[in-house]
Structures are given as C-alpha cells and as structure tokens.
Amino acid sequence: MTAETPADPELPRGVALAWGVAADPQRGPKREMSIERIVDAAVEIADAEGLAAVSMSRVAQSLGYTTMSLYRYVTAKDDLLVLMQERGTGLPPEPDPELDPADWRGRLRALGRAQLAIHREHPWLLDIPIQGTPVTPNNLAWMDAMLAALADAPLDEDERVAVILLVTGQLRWQSTIERSYEVAAGAAGIDPQAIDDGRSAILDAFVTSDDYPALRRAVDAGVFATGEDPFAFGLERVLDGVADYLAKRAAGGRPAPPPRDDDAPEVASDKRVREARKGVREAEKRLRDARKVERQAVREARARHRDR
Known part of the structure; x- marks a missing residue:
C-alpha cells in the first residue's frame, strides 16, 4: 500500500453488517437463525409496540432462542438498531418517468411523500437518534436520490446537500407531529381528528379578543377547526425558497451566506450568562403579572361601564 492510499476504515459491526462485509458467525444455535430473521423479528416488535419494546431478550424470545444465541450474530443492541433502521428505511422509489428530469421540485416532492409514508409505516424510526451523515446503503440511496433530483439545478455540491437537509428537516418535523397525534389518540382511544376538535x-371558549386579539381572529376564521394542511403549505414554502435561491443563482448572483456559529459574539463567562438569563426570566415574570393585572382592570372597567 502506498502512502497516498487511504486505509480502509474500521467499521462498527452494525454498519459492516449493513454493507454485508462483516464476518459471518462461526457457530450458531441452529441453521434457521440468521441476521435477517433477527432484524425481521425486531422490526415486527417495533411496529407493534414501539422501539422501547425492542430488546435482545425480547427478540430472542420471539424467535424461540436464548438471548446469548443472538449475540453470536448481532453483538450489541446498537448494531441491531442500525440494521433495523436500514430495513425500515428501505430504498427510495424510482423517479417517475413522466416527470421531467429538470423538474427538481416535483422529484423532491415525490421523494418527500415516500419518506412520509415510511415514517407512518414505521414511526419508531423517528426514535432512533441522528448521529451525523448516514453511512449505510439504504440511507445513502435516499441521499443520492435527492441529490440526483437537484442534479440540473444551478447549485454547488454543498448547496445541494444543504437543500436536502432543509427539505428532510421539514419532512421529519411533519412526521414527528403526526406521530404525536397518533400516539395521543391511541392512548385516549379516539380518532386523531378528535384531538384538534x-x-x-x-x-x-377561552381565547378572548381582549387577551389575545390576533389569536382570536385566527380562531374566528376557523384556522384551528377547518384550516388547510399546514404541513403541505410549509413544504411548498420551503420549495418556494429554494426556487427563489435558484433563480438568483441562475441570474449570476449568489446570496450572501448566513453567518456561521463561530461568528457569534463571544460569551463572557458561564456565571455572567446564568445571571443574565435569571434576570431575563424575572423580568418576563413581572411583565406577565403586569399584563394580567392590566387585563383584569380592563374587564372590571368594562363591567362597571355596562352596569351604569
């Protein structure tokens, strides 16, 4: 190996298993046991009861084996989570042949719908912590598909990655909220729409025009009862922002980059920061109390006026 040739990275076992480059176990309890069966069983448990219900012992029990027998195949629960995520995520859909390859918006929207469908089918995927850039095959396939959707857009490679982070962030937020509704509705034994109702x-009943005038106008407009899907609106506005950025890039301009975190003013000291934050909290409390007294005074004044 020459000095210029990088050494192969040492892969965590879960990642190596996902890529199919991990050594097979030297021995096992029975021929019927396999990594595929272990992952299938874990995903089935997570789909039915959530990620918290998945443990090495529970998976082994569902397969009819001892917990120690699983460790010959998957050496740690973290490795199992990697494989579960890979299985649950699956591969992205093929591009719609009726879509123009230059229609980045339509292609991203289609990938977004597919991603939302996966989160609805396997909501426990949202409970697996994000640990940086994905490094397993299926996750990388999704990233590649989204980058390919932007291939004809006048963007640098770093800008393309930033765009897909923006879009997937919006999609993940939508999936998180929808999942919260489903969990709350399931616990209460009601339809998710009943929560909004x-x-x-x-x-x-409680939002008055005196206390919350702007919010009252939204309530009267039926926003919280029969409003349009705010998530569909939000994704389209995200795509609008990308389109505006692309228009400026195509015209030969490039908007100034946002300030970096290291451009932020230096914090003087932890103690001074804590003291300042405490002062802000106390001031906010006094302001809330003052507004409460003001609202009460207004209500009493109006009541006296009506009694005259």
Missing part, C-alpha cells in the same frame, strides 16, 4: 373548542 377538542383543542378548537377550548380555544373558542
């Missing part, structure tokens, strides 16, 4: 009734 109940909250709308509370807002209608």
Whole structure:
C-alpha cells in the first residue's frame, strides 16, 4: 500500500453488517437463525409496540432462542438498531418517468411523500437518534436520490446537500407531529381528528379578543377547526425558497451566506450568562403579572361601564 492510499476504515459491526462485509458467525444455535430473521423479528416488535419494546431478550424470545444465541450474530443492541433502521428505511422509489428530469421540485416532492409514508409505516424510526451523515446503503440511496433530483439545478455540491437537509428537516418535523397525534389518540382511544376538535373548542371558549386579539381572529376564521394542511403549505414554502435561491443563482448572483456559529459574539463567562438569563426570566415574570393585572382592570372597567 502506498502512502497516498487511504486505509480502509474500521467499521462498527452494525454498519459492516449493513454493507454485508462483516464476518459471518462461526457457530450458531441452529441453521434457521440468521441476521435477517433477527432484524425481521425486531422490526415486527417495533411496529407493534414501539422501539422501547425492542430488546435482545425480547427478540430472542420471539424467535424461540436464548438471548446469548443472538449475540453470536448481532453483538450489541446498537448494531441491531442500525440494521433495523436500514430495513425500515428501505430504498427510495424510482423517479417517475413522466416527470421531467429538470423538474427538481416535483422529484423532491415525490421523494418527500415516500419518506412520509415510511415514517407512518414505521414511526419508531423517528426514535432512533441522528448521529451525523448516514453511512449505510439504504440511507445513502435516499441521499443520492435527492441529490440526483437537484442534479440540473444551478447549485454547488454543498448547496445541494444543504437543500436536502432543509427539505428532510421539514419532512421529519411533519412526521414527528403526526406521530404525536397518533400516539395521543391511541392512548385516549379516539380518532386523531378528535384531538384538534377538542383543542378548537377550548380555544373558542377561552381565547378572548381582549387577551389575545390576533389569536382570536385566527380562531374566528376557523384556522384551528377547518384550516388547510399546514404541513403541505410549509413544504411548498420551503420549495418556494429554494426556487427563489435558484433563480438568483441562475441570474449570476449568489446570496450572501448566513453567518456561521463561530461568528457569534463571544460569551463572557458561564456565571455572567446564568445571571443574565435569571434576570431575563424575572423580568418576563413581572411583565406577565403586569399584563394580567392590566387585563383584569380592563374587564372590571368594562363591567362597571355596562352596569351604569
């Protein structure tokens, strides 16, 4: 090996298993045991009961083996989570042949719908911590598909990556909120729409034009009862922003980059920061108390005026 040739990276076992380059176990309890069966069983448990229900012992029990027998194939639960994520994520859909390859917006939107569908099928995927740039085959295939959707856009490679981070962030936020509704509705034994209906009734009863004038206008407009899908709106506005950026790039300009975190003013000291934050919290509390007294005074004044 020459000095210029990089050494092969040492892969965590879960990643090596995902790529199919890990050594097979030298011995196992029975021929029927395999990594594929272990992952299938773990995914089935997570789909039915959530990620918290998945443990090495629970997976082994579902397969009819001892916990120690699993460790001959998957040496740690973290490795199992990597393989579960890979299985649950799957491969991205092939590009719609009816879409123009230059239609980056339509292609990203289609990939976004597919990603949302995966999160609805396997909501536990949202519970697996994000640990940097993905390095397993299926996750990389999704990244590649989204970058390919932007291949004809007048962007640098770093800008393309930044765009897909923006879009996937919006999609993940939508999936997280939708999943929260499903969990709350399931716990209460009601339809998810009933949650919004109940909250709308509370807002209608307690949000007054005196206390919350702007919010009251939104309530009266039916925003919280029959409003349009805010997530679909949000994704389209994200894509609008990308389109505006592309238009400026195509015209030969390039907007100034956002400030970096290291451009932020230096913090003087932890103690001074804590003291300043404490002062802000105390000031906010005094402001809330003052507004409460003001609202009460207004209500009493109006009541006296009506009694005259």
